[in-house]
Amino acid sequence: MLSIPVLHSWGCDVYVVTRGEAHRAAAVRLGATWVGNEDARPPVALDCAITFAPSGKVVVDALSSLRKGGVVVIDAIHLNQMPAFDYDKLLWGERQIRSVANMTRDDARDFLALANKLNIQLRASVSPLDQSNQALEAVKNETENGSAVIVP
Numbered sequence: 001m002l003s004i005p006v007l008h009s010w011g012c013d014v015y016v017v018t019r020g021e022a023h024r025a026a027a028v029r030l031g032a033t034w035v036g037n038e039d040a041r042p043p044v045a046l047d048c049a050i051t052f053a054p055s056g057k058v059v060v061d062a063l064s065s066l067r068k069g070g071v072v073v074i075d076a077i078h079l080n081q082m083p084a085f086d087y088d089k090l091l092w093g094e095r096q097i098r099s100v101a102n103m104t105r106d107d108a109r110d111f112l113a114l115a116n117k118l119n120i121q122l123r124a125s126v127s128p129l130d131q132s133n134q135a136l137e138a139v140k141n142e143t144e145n146g147s148a149v150i151v152p
Contacts, residue, residue: 013033017065019037047071049063063097073099075100
């Protein structure tokens with residue numbers, strides 16, 4: 001959700017597809033143009049899509065939401081197997097798939113400077129290490145409002 005205020009600062013309309021009701025509510029609160037559940041498709045063809053879930057299926061769904069010449073950016077450190085998809089239908093027209101796997105420290109510093117300039121406020125729940133299972137369950141079940149941080 002940190003991307004929404006950044007995209008707004010660049011003049012972008014933001015369309016959000018996500019599985020969790022808490023995530024959809026947060027997207028609405030942050031001013032997304034349109035919000036749908038994981039089975040929905042944005043009402044317009046997109047210039048760019050950013051995927052956060054480590055799922056190959058999500059990447060294929062994002063490709064199907066793009067206009068010709070659009071780009072899918074994969075923002076996952078790990079991605080499960082890509083399912084088979086219609087290459088001619090989804091990649092034809094110069095659609096692209098990119099990864100942020102090669103983000104640099106300067107990229108992180110640039111983002112932090114922009115987040116500071118935009119006064120982006122992070123929501124986080126801090127849990128001690130001995131409660132990590134409960135913290136992971138909260139992430140899985142979307143009962144936390146923000147990021148989960150586990151500390152020793």
